[in-house]
Amino acid sequence: MAARRYLFWFFGVAGAIVLAIVTFNIAADAYILNNRAGASVETVSGFERVLKPAWFDTIKPDIVFVGSSRVRMAFDPALIDPTFHMKSFNYGVSSATAYETRRYIQDAAAQPSVKTIVVSLDPFEDGEASQPIGAGFDELRLAVTKAGAPTPHRDWWLTTSRYLSGGALGMHALGVYLLARLGPNQSASERPDIFEAYSRMTTAIFRHEMDRRNDRAIAPRAWQMSELRASLAALCNYRGAVYWYFPPDNFAVIARYVSNDADGFIAFKKTVLAAVRDHNAKCMNKVRLFDFTNLNAITRERLTASHTQSTFYEDPIHVRPPTGMMLLRRMLTSAKADAHFGIELTRDPHADADIDAIRAQAAAWAKS
Amino acid sequence: MIFSSYPYLVFLALVVIIFRLLEARLPSLKRAFLLLASLVFYAWWRADFLLLLLGSTIVNFFIGRAITSSVESKRSPRMLLIGGLIFNLGLIAWFKYAGLFAATTNGLFGTTLPIPHLFLPLAISFFTFEQISYLVDASQRRAPKYALLDYSLFVSFFPHLIAGPIIRHNDLIPQFAKDRGRDDRDNDLALGVTLFTIGLAKKTLIADNIAPFSDAVFAAAHQGTSIGLVDAWMGTLFFAFQIYFDFSGYTDMALGSAAMLGIRLPFNFNSPYKATSIIEFWRLWHISLSTFLRDYLYIPLGGNRHGAARRYLNIFITMLLGGLWHGASWTFMIWGGLHGAYLIINHAWRNLLKAAGLSTPSRLQPLTHALSVLLTFLAVIFAWTVFRADSFSAAHLMIAGLVGMGGHSRLLTFGWPAGAAFTALFTLIWFAPNSMEITWRLRPALQPPRKDAGVRDIGLWKWSPSPVSAIAFGLLFVVSVMALSNLSPFIYFQF
Numbered sequence: 001m002a003a004r005r006y007l008f009w010f011f012g013v014a015g016a017i018v019l020a021i022v023t024f025n026i027a028a029d030a031y032i033l034n035n036r037a038g039a040s041v042e043t044v045s046g047f048e049r050v051l052k053p054a055w056f057d058t059i060k061p062d063i064v065f066v067g068s069s070r071v072r073m074a075f076d077p078a079l080i081d082p083t084f085h086m087k088s089f090n091y092g093v094s095s096a097t098a099y100e101t102r103r104y105i106q107d108a109a110a111q112p113s114v115k116t117i118v119v120s121l122d123p124f125e126d127g128e129a130s131q132p133i134g135a136g137f138d139e140l141r142l143a144v145t146k147a148g149a150p151t152p153h154r155d156w157w158l159t160t161s162r163y164l165s166g167g168a169l170g171m172h173a174l175g176v177y178l179l180a181r182l183g184p185n186q187s188a189s190e191r192p193d194i195f196e197a198y199s200r201m202t203t204a205i206f207r208h209e210m211d212r213r214n215d216r217a218i219a220p221r222a223w224q225m226s227e228l229r230a231s232l233a234a235l236c237n238y239r240g241a242v243y244w245y246f247p248p249d250n251f252a253v254i255a256r257y258v259s260n261d262a263d264g265f266i267a268f269k270k271t272v273l274a275a276v277r278d279h280n281a282k283c284m285n286k287v288r289l290f291d292f293t294n295l296n297a298i299t300r301e302r303l304t305a306s307h308t309q310s311t312f313y314e315d316p317i318h319v320r321p322p323t324g325m326m327l328l329r330r331m332l333t334s335a336k337a338d339a340h341f342g343i344e345l346t347r348d349p350h351a352d353a354d355i356d357a358i359r360a361q362a363a364a365w366a367k368s
Numbered sequence: 369m370i371f372s373s374y375p376y377l378v379f380l381a382l383v384v385i386i387f388r389l390l391e392a393r394l395p396s397l398k399r400a401f402l403l404l405a406s407l408v409f410y411a412w413w414r415a416d417f418l419l420l421l422l423g424s425t426i427v428n429f430f431i432g433r434a435i436t437s438s439v440e441s442k443r444s445p446r447m448l449l450i451g452g453l454i455f456n457l458g459l460i461a462w463f464k465y466a467g468l469f470a471a472t473t474n475g476l477f478g479t480t481l482p483i484p485h486l487f488l489p490l491a492i493s494f495f496t497f498e499q500i501s502y503l504v505d506a507s508q509r510r511a512p513k514y515a516l517l518d519y520s521l522f523v524s525f526f527p528h529l530i531a532g533p534i535i536r537h538n539d540l541i542p543q544f545a546k547d548r549g550r551d552d553r554d555n556d557l558a559l560g561v562t563l564f565t566i567g568l569a570k571k572t573l574i575a576d577n578i579a580p581f582s583d584a585v586f587a588a589a590h591q592g593t594s595i596g597l598v599d600a601w602m603g604t605l606f607f608a609f610q611i612y613f614d615f616s617g618y619t620d621m622a623l624g625s626a627a628m629l630g631i632r633l634p635f636n637f638n639s640p641y642k643a644t645s646i647i648e649f650w651r652l653w654h655i656s657l658s659t660f661l662r663d664y665l666y667i668p669l670g671g672n673r674h675g676a677a678r679r680y681l682n683i684f685i686t687m688l689l690g691g692l693w694h695g696a697s698w699t700f701m702i703w704g705g706l707h708g709a710y711l712i713i714n715h716a717w718r719n720l721l722k723a724a725g726l727s728t729p730s731r732l733q734p735l736t737h738a739l740s741v742l743l744t745f746l747a748v749i750f751a752w753t754v755f756r757a758d759s760f761s762a763a764h765l766m767i768a769g770l771v772g773m774g775g776h777s778r779l780l781t782f783g784w785p786a787g788a789a790f791t792a793l794f795t796l797i798w799f800a801p802n803s804m805e806i807t808w809r810l811r812p813a814l815q816p817p818r819k820d821a822g823v824r825d826i827g828l829w830k831w832s833p834s835p836v837s838a839i840a841f842g843l844l845f846v847v848s849v850m851a852l853s854n855l856s857p858f859i860y861f862q863f
Contacts, residue, residue: 003554006833010561013842021850135580153375160374166850223591 018164025163028172032179033058039077040188041175042090043197043321045069049093049100049136050167053107054158057143060113061089066104067120068096070247073197073314074324075118078188083325084332087113095134096123098227103139103146105231109238110143116241118331119231124224125268136167148234189321197321201310203303209316210252218257219264220271229275236283243331244276248292248323248341250316251299251365258362269293269355273345280346289345290331294354295361296341298323369412371621372571372852379409383526384560384628388553391630399517399544402525402629409526410490417489420459425523427455428499429516435506436513445507452503460496463489468696491530493693495523501664502537514541527626531618533636533656539814540631548630558833559810560628565845566803567620572851574796575614578789582607582756584779589762594775600753600766602780607756608749609793612641615654620803623812634659635813638804638823641748641797644740646710647718649748659817661690680715684708694755699763703755710747741798801826 032038033055042052056064063086065075072092080088091104101123108117140157144150151157162168181194192198235242246269249257257265269291276289292298298312298319312323319327330342345351369376383405390398411418431452438445461469463486470481502522505511514522518541528535548556585603589595595603616637626633640653650658669682684705691704721727728736753770757763768774780786804813805826816822831837 001551002833003551003558005835006558006838007554007561009835009838010558010842010845013839014845017843017846018849021846133580135577156374160852164374164849165852166847169850221591 021169022163025168025172028176029162029168032172032175035179037078037179037182037187038175039081039088039090040195040197041178042092043073043076043188043195044174044178045072045094045196046174047136047167047171048072049134049138050161050165051171052091052093053141054162054168056089056091056107056111057158059087059089060111062086062113063088063116063118064091064108064111064114065089065118065120066091066096066101066108067247068092068101068123069094070122070318071096071118071120073318074120074247074321074327076188076197076321076324079321079325080328084328092120093134093137097133098124098224100133100137102227102231102234103142106144106146106148106234107142109235109240114240116243116332117235117238118243118245118328120247121228121244121272122247124228124272125218125220146230197314197318199314200320201303201313201315203308205315206250206252206303206310210256213253213256213316215260216253216257217261217264218268219261220268225271225275228272232275232279232283232287235285235287236279238285240285242285242287243290244272244287245290245327245331245342246272246293247317248296248298248312248319248327250301250313251295251361252302253316254293254295254299254358255362255365258358259366262359262362266355266358269345270352273351273355276346287346288331290342291345291355292327292342294343294358295365298326298341300365369409371618371625372568372576374852375412377849379405379412380564380625380628384557387629388557391548391553392550395547399521402544403517403521406521406524406526406529410524410529413490414487417487420489421491421495421524422520424456424459424495424499425520426516428452428503428523429514429519431455432502432506432511432519433513435503436511439507439509449503449507453500456496456500456503460492462486463492465692465696468698472698494532494534495529497534497660497664497693498536499523501534501660504664505537511537518544525626525631527622527629527631528633531615531622532654533619533622533634534660535634535656539634543631546630552630555810555833556630557628559807559812560624560626561845562624562831562837562841563627563803563807563812564621564624565841565848566806567617567622567624568848569844570613570617570620572848574793575610575617576851578606578610578793579614581780582610586756586758586762586766588777588779589765589769590758592761593765593777593779595765595769595779596774596777597769597772598782599777599779600769600774602782602786604749604753604756604766604770605790608641608745608752609797611752611756612637612797616803627810627812632811632814635804635816637802638816639797639802641745642741643744644737645744646707646714646747649744650707650711655817657690657693661686665689676716676719680712683711683715687711699754699757699760702760702763703751706751706754710751801829805829806831 032041042048042055061077063080063084065071065088069092072090072094075088075090075092077088077090080086091108093100093104096104101119105117105119108114138157138161139146140151140154141161142151143154178194182188182191188195189198192200273289276287280286301310301312303310310320312319314320327342343351343354345354348354369379383402386401387398387405390401407418407422410421431448435445435448435452438448466484466486470483473479473481474483502511502519514537519537521544522535522537522540523529525540528540582603585595585599586607588599589603619636623633623636634656636654636656638652638655640649643649643652666682666686669685670678671682672679685708687704687708688701689704691707692701694700694703750767750770753766754763757766765774769777801824805824806829808823809830809832
């Protein structure tokens with residue numbers, strides 16, 4: 001009798017809580033996806049690895065952005081979609097690894113609606129070590145396995161992740177909370193206090209972040225380059241447009257990379273360029289490679305006594321969504337107005353020399 | 369199917385419901401149903417390897433029958449037994465060790481043997497060992513003739529199929545015939561869900577959450593990064609906790625799943641990090657494996673029957689092979705060898721103390737006890753670095769880091785979150801009661817094989833099926849299920 005009563009309470013409590021959580025998740029998911037500013041939640045850090053694959057599958061976008069927090073904060077679909085008249089999706093996740101990036105590229109390429117994939121290259125060089133995946137990543141939620149075959153039982157994994165996981169509960173709760181704090185007809189861009197991607201770098205933030213990056217250097221590592229080549233291989237027969245770019249970290253950071261290991265930094269970019277050239281020569285798909293790390297209209301921004309809040313940056317490595325719009329316009333439209341920043345390496349006859357020019361630019365920056 | 373996954377939860381719920389219905393209405397079908405469910409469970413992973421499992425089961429069944437018949441008719445079963453051993457060891461050697469053998473031969477002798485890249489069949493190490501024990505027992509008159517259905521269910525019974533505990537035929541098969549009344553069924557289900565919940569919490573709330581930290585350090589070592597002192601210690605400690613909570617969590621889920629069906633599996637963990645010596649550690653860690661190795665390897669090698677030197681050699685060989693059983697990598701063998709060396713030192717030290725008539729004064733016993741636990745733990749985690757490392761060079765980098773001769777990597781930060789995590793984890797492994805102690809009132813496992821590895825009485829901490837504990841465990845279950853989203857398989861699934 002005691003055991004029966006125990007079972008009644010055990011399953012009663014567990015069942016009731018699960019039901020409540022599933023109900024909340026269904027409601028919150030619908031609220032976020034149907035909210036006018038809901039897409040801005042894609043710029044927020046939380047349990048995005050858990051929910052973004054499911055949202056991606058539901059939204060069925062035309063264009064998708066893959067990468068780390070540099071992507072997550074740079075591209076706000078709420079800003080992009082009305083301007084470019086397309087449906088976009090921000091697949092950026094905090095501290096994305098090279099492996100995850102490859103897998104998200106594969107996922108994006110397998111989604112029939114996607115016509116354009118934009119990839120930030122920093123996950124292929126970032127991080128001192130090593131971890132193949134970040135917390136919450138689960139490749140069973142992606143459309144294809146790493147070998148490119150359809151993921152078995154994927155609908156099951158997507159559904160359980162979306163409605164029955166702690167990560168989804170956290171991300172939904174965060175999303176609902178943020179959207180509920182927006183005033184009537186307010187957009188995320190008007191509330192940088194809520195949506196961090198829109199906040200502006202201050203001198204204090206700049207100094208703090210620069211201190212953290214004292215020893216940072218960039219150099220190609222074998223396993224990351226192997227993921228990069230695997231990413232290209234996954235795109236070989238992809239019919240859509242693909243844009244890869246070196247993200248526009250503030251030149252103070254770039255100069256530090258150059259000062260710490262100029263050879264490694266240059267080697268990384270040349271290795272990527274060689275891999276892309278090889279891909280373009282062999283494959284039906286052609287990747288357009290952009291370099292925004294040079295000294296340009298965005299990266300040269302400095303905070304001064306009269307310019308205390310950044311126009312372009314949230315911090316020295318994360319650009320704000322309006323800057324993301326500039327990058328996108330530069331890549332998608334090759335607009336002349338934006339041609340003063342970034343180089344399209346794949347169409348640049350002097351690409352290698354332009355990459356090498358970073359030494360001189362860093363030296364000039366140091367003197368100025 | 370991974371125990372900590374939604375499909376398994378649904379599968380288990382369906383199996384338990386149908387099994388209970390069959391028990392009440394059509395008990396003659398319950399074994400056939402369990403066998404069918406077990407095969408579905410295995411096929412979920414890869415249906416084609418089901419043929420291997422079934423083939424191995426049928427071949428062993430008939431060899432076992434032939435051995436039993438030989439013994440009954442007073443003929444020597446030796447050749448049949450050798451044939452059975454060759455079949456089983458050949459199967460495991462081909463699938464598991466052929467690549468290692470070829471690569472090592474090529475490396476040592478400059479040969480160009482083709483290296484087979486075979487897919488390791490899930491659970492092969494476990495079902496092969498269990499069947500070897502059956503054949504050996506049959507040759508020694510310790511195994512009756514079983515029905516094919518019972519024997520197949522013994523091999524494939526899903527709660528123990530993938531990663532043990534390693535169980536003997538005579539411990540499991542008689543339980544299949546057991547009839548349960550409704551009260552027994554309810555008691556078993558209450559016990560089962562509780563034990564399963566404890567295991568699920570260990571896996572999803574603890575092991576999976578600390579895994580990324582140890583993975584980061586060991587992956588960096590694998591890539592050639594020189595590991596700093598703090599990283600090496602944090603990575604190693606996190607792995608020591610991860611493997612314990614992962615494997616003992618798996619075992620709790622296996623025992624819980626079986627208990628729901630009225631079956632008891634072997635006792636497998638009993639707070640091994642509380643061990644005061646390596647000898648004791650192996651009586652508390654993966655008990656079903658160490659018992660198997662003792663009974664089917666150490667004792668046949670001669671055990672302690674031929675003097676101290678031979679005994680130590682037998683211990684060393686047993687541990688070397690026990691290490692290699694874990695996987696086709698020399699690092700596993702070195703890990704086994706390290707434990708063999710530890711055990712030899714431990715036995716020799718005991719003998720020395722005994723011969724000298726030395727013992728610890730009673731007032732110093734708490735101190736020596738604490739120091740013994742600490743020393744044993746340090747020895748064990750040192751060996752874990754070799755076990756976890758992907759290569760000798762990675763192990764070397766980790767060990768250099770542990771002794772302060774590594775680099776200056778800063779992969780992990782030892783701040784207050786890490787301090788709080790370590791405090792909680794050490795409290796759990798050294799001071800908290802374990803799952804067996806908590807649920808021992810309803811006998812969640814078979815009796816421990818050794819009396820000195822028995823279950824402590826934990827007084828008030830003992831679980832009882834009250835509404836308050838039901839609510840607490842119900843909440844723990846939901847929280848653990850919520851954490852299922854990051855599916856990482858159990859470490860021991862690869863063995």
